[in-house]
Amino acid sequence: MKKILLSLSTIGILFTLAACGGGETTKESTDKSKSKGSTEKVEITAVGSTALQPLVEKVSEIYMTDNPNYTITVQGGGSGTGLTQVSSGAVDIGNSDVYAEEKDGIDAAKIVDHQIAVVGVAPVINKEAGVKDITKAQLKDIFTGKVTNWKDVGGKDQKIEIINRAAGSGTRATFEQWGLDGEEPAKGQEQDSSGTVRKIVAETPGAISYLAFSYIDDTIQGLAIDGVEPKDENVADNSWKIWAYEHMYTQKDAKKEVLAFVDYMKTDDVQKNVIKELGYIAISDMKVERDLKGNVK
Numbered sequence: 001m002k003k004i005l006l007s008l009s010t011i012g013i014l015f016t017l018a019a020c021g022g023g024e025t026t027k028e029s030t031d032k033s034k035s036k037g038s039t040e041k042v043e044i045t046a047v048g049s050t051a052l053q054p055l056v057e058k059v060s061e062i063y064m065t066d067n068p069n070y071t072i073t074v075q076g077g078g079s080g081t082g083l084t085q086v087s088s089g090a091v092d093i094g095n096s097d098v099y100a101e102e103k104d105g106i107d108a109a110k111i112v113d114h115q116i117a118v119v120g121v122a123p124v125i126n127k128e129a130g131v132k133d134i135t136k137a138q139l140k141d142i143f144t145g146k147v148t149n150w151k152d153v154g155g156k157d158q159k160i161e162i163i164n165r166a167a168g169s170g171t172r173a174t175f176e177q178w179g180l181d182g183e184e185p186a187k188g189q190e191q192d193s194s195g196t197v198r199k200i201v202a203e204t205p206g207a208i209s210y211l212a213f214s215y216i217d218d219t220i221q222g223l224a225i226d227g228v229e230p231k232d233e234n235v236a237d238n239s240w241k242i243w244a245y246e247h248m249y250t251q252k253d254a255k256k257e258v259l260a261f262v263d264y265m266k267t268d269d270v271q272k273n274v275i276k277e278l279g280y281i282a283i284s285d286m287k288v289e290r291d292l293k294g295n296v297k
Contacts, residue, residue, distance in 0.1 A: 042257045044072045048082015048095030050194040051119050051171050051212035052246045055278050056095060059270055063261055072261065076193060079103070080168030086249050087111055092258045094249040097170025097212075099292050110252060116265050117246040118281040120213040121174050122230035123223045124201055129208075130155035133224040139179060142208060145186030150206060162188035163200055163209035174244040175210040177294075179225075210242075214279030232281050238288045238296055245290075246280065 046056055053076050060072040079096035083106045086094030097119065100108035123139060125131060129150045134142075141147040142160055151157045164185055165172035171194065176182060191197045194215045201207040202219040213230060216222045222230045225240075234240035248262050264270065271282040290296045 039069050042067075042070045042255075044070065044093065044258055044261060045075070045091045046072065046082075046093035046095055046248070047075045047077055047085050047091045048093075049079045049097045049170050049246070050076040050192070051097050051121075051214065052095045052116070052248075053194075054214060055117065055246070055275065055280055056093075056248070056265075058274055058278060059265055060261075062274070063264055070257070070261070078166060078168040078192060079170030079173070083111075083249060086251060089251060092250065092254065093262065096247045096249060097244045098173050099245075099247070100249060101292055102173065111249045112252055112254070114248045114250065114262050114266070115245045115283060116248050116262075117271075117275050118235060118243055118283060118286055119246050120230055120232065120235040120240060120243045120281065121171055121179070121210055122213060122216060122240075122242065123175075123179065123208060123210050123225070124198070124216060124220045125209075125223060126201055126203075126205055126207045127219075127221045128156070128205055129158060129221070131223065132221065133227060135226055139223075139225060140181065140183055143180055143185040144183055158206040161204055161207045162186055163197055163204075163207055164188050164190045165194075165197065165210070166190045166192045170244065171210065171212060175242060178242040179210065212279075216279075232285070235281055236285055236287050238290075243281075245283075 053074060057074045060074055064070050064072055079098055080103055082094035082096050083100050083103050085091040087106055087110055094111070100106045100111060100113065131150060131154055134153050138147065138153045142153070143162060147153060148160050149157065150160060162185065176185065191200065194211055197209045197211060198215050198220060201209050213232070224230065228234055228239050230240055235243045248265065250258055250262060271284060275282050288296050
């Protein structure tokens, strides 16, 4: 009888140990499962630069395909809007063509800068104007209203129609700083969207504006300046001086999921393929660096 009781006791102990061991195995399996990728829903909103918007939209599509639990919403509105909204915590990412320090009312210390790419900006005109190359002085004269007819710079006898980007646009800030040497452009029609600007220039006789290289297509004419064409290789060595870094700003306490997406923008897959495909310039392709104050080295 004692032997039987002993056996039953032993079985009970073994059963208890097995149950404990099984519990540890289940926990380990669960941890491994989690490490393969979470299915928890993640929502990210990126707002700002329309010059950077096509790149962020394209990469978002790729990222969401690989990570179906992510929903990434990308909107324009201009660099000023992006910086303001990310600073206030209204959005996760603020896309900008300019440094936060260059925008009034933005506390750059509250947000973190991630440089994603470089974008060239060029003056663009309606193809019927009959001009392909102008001097820097002529460019400034056109946008400040000193020259009002294309015939005065070698084109057709046609009135020049200036299309500006709206205040707060990073593309406008870049163009004014490096294309007009800080001079204020003459008053004219203003548009928030790069896509809208391209459409208006293509359809309006005598129109002139400025766009990121990524928006220039065969419906409009990109102007050379002093014989230098608006091409990536000319930006890379600073022969073409109208360019800017493309920034994605995040809050200092940004969610790890947001930072994971921003880090993906910096991967070789994106930098060497998607960025070039869409007309941007990879940071690694630049032969020069330019700091906040405009110093080039």
